[in-house]
Amino acid sequence: MRARLMGVLAIVSLVLLAALLLPFLAAVSDAQTQRLQLTRSAALDRFAGLADRSAAENDYSSVRIEADRHEELYGEAVLVTDASGKVVVSTGDLSMASPGVGTVADLAARELPQLTIDPLRPWSSARTLIATPVGSPHEPEGAVVLAVDSSRAIGDVRRLWLIICAAAIAAALLLLFMASRTARWVIRPVRQLEDAVVELGRSATWNQPLEASGPPELRRLARAVEVMGATVQRSIDVQRQMVADSSHQLRNPLASIRLRIDGLAPELRDPASPAFAHLQDDLERLEDVLSDLLKLAALESRVTDGRAAFAAEECLVGAVLTEELEIWRPAALAAGIDLVLRVSDGLVAAAGEHDLRQLIGALLDNAIKYAGSGATVVLAAARLGDGSIEVRVADDGPGLPAEQLELATQRFWRGGVTPLGTGLGLAIAEQTALAAGGRLELVPTEPHGLTAVITLPEATS
Structure with a gap:
């Protein structure tokens, strides 16, 4: 500009x-x-x-x-x-x-x-x-x-023309200098606004006031954007704090209920009783929801606060995928699902090993739950030409309609009619990918199924 x-x-x-x-x-x-x-x-x-x-x-x-x-x-x-x-x-x-x-x-x-x-x-x-x-x-x-x-x-x-042309060149240089100063005076606050808005959109963080400079219209715009950024930051902080506080506050009564149920007399907690079984299932489900909410709040806090120090961490992609595949193989066999690993050699991601494990585990868990018996889940990783690593978790199950792919990472969204899961798995996976310095995208598998595509930066050292 x-x-x-x-x-x-x-x-x-x-x-x-x-x-x-x-x-x-x-x-x-x-x-x-x-x-x-x-x-x-x-x-x-x-x-x-x-x-x-x-x-x-x-x-x-x-x-x-x-x-x-x-x-x-x-x-x-x-x-x-x-x-x-x-x-x-x-x-x-x-x-x-x-x-x-x-x-x-x-x-x-x-x-x-x-x-x-x-x-x-x-x-x-x-x-x-x-x-x-x-x-x-x-x-x-x-x-x-x-x-x-x-x-x-x-x-x-000729002499007068040279004098006049020299004066004209000096005037042109002066005009260009003044134009440069004017452009800088106008563009500098615009660039600051752009950087602040981009940072707000990327990390939902507003951490410094804007410098009041430039024309009066831009100074008024800067003050309006500053007020907007502070308002958005307060809203995000309140929302995140509310989720964290609510989750923590609910854990205590849930733990108390669990202790009371476990402390009931044997004749009152008959495992064969349908009412008692439903009570146990609902309590376990509520505990899972709270656990996932706390995990999601922690991940969002890492992303929005800019504390995701993924650039300083490295991990061997092949080793992490191999270990995760072995961990989830018993669950896949029990669900009648075949797991396949396809990993290129020498892939080192600029991401934390713990984050990558959590991310792969969440996606494998989702695929095993919803791919259905007889399906095949392929876990693959390869190097892209732009200096990044792509990890794919693809299944040939029923998949999702195109209009539901963007909804799948929203909180508490479940595409099927089965009550499996908490509806937070893919939301947690997306935030984990962001915290690890990458991104997650859901695309359909041809001819049918769902593929989760993870893009991570490759380690340069």
Whole structure:
């Protein structure tokens, strides 16, 4: 954004500078041209007057003397013709055979003076011919041609142009510097807002006030975002604290109920009694829910507080997957499910071993519960090309409809009609993946089934 703003400001500044510079350069050239033209036109008129008097006396010696003096002072040749077109005075290398001399002399002799000097530019020619008639329109006496040496005037133009261009470059650099400062003044608070909002979205943490800088509109926006971030942070803290406190507060009465049930008289806690069996099942289920809630609250606290120190930990993916597979194999055999392991060699993830074990265990538990008897669960791991490791837990069970894949990681969501589980397993798995520095995604298995895809950063050492 800063580059785009700098580009716009630079283009506008340079266009305005060019709009001022070009007319100024033209004005300097025109002024030098007019000055040269006035002085040389006056000299030409003086030669024409002398030639007119000399023609009446038939003696051009005075004209020749003045022409020689003019050439000595200014280095400019003079040519004078009489009424018949004959050259009577010529200095330097100027003659009727010189390029352009015959034409301007003939035009001037016919009362068409050539007095205009083209605007001088640094690249203009250093020699220009001007001419004026001698005598009156009724009695023409010839013409005077002056070869104007404009090299000195062109040098002045070149010097003034260099000064003006140097000043323009300095002004352009100053404008670019001011544009850079302006862009920084505007973009800096925007970048701070962006970083703060990105951090809030990533970790739900708002831990520092925003600096009040930039235009008034951005300062007001920064204050509004600061209030919003603090409000979101308080809401998250209250929610997390409420879950943790509620779970802890409920554990004590549940433990008390468990002790009271275990302390009942033998005739009152008959295992064959359906009512007692239901009471035991409900109590165990409630204990599982509370345990999962506490685990979920702890994981969310790690993620939101930024305390997931996964970057400093490493683990061998193949070893963890092999051990977890052996741990869950008895449960899979009891459910009629076949477990298959496919792991590439040498995979080292930049994640904690405990986190990876918890994550794989939660996903295997979910697959064994819902894949169904006769299904196959494949646990695979491979290295991706972007410096990350992908771990897949895929089953060929009934799977989930596409519209339910995003809902599966929500708390207490269960897709089936069976009352298995607490509805927190995949939510815990997702938060575990985040705490381990990775991410979890649920995708369908072809032709049917569910695949949990874990992406973890690969260790660089």
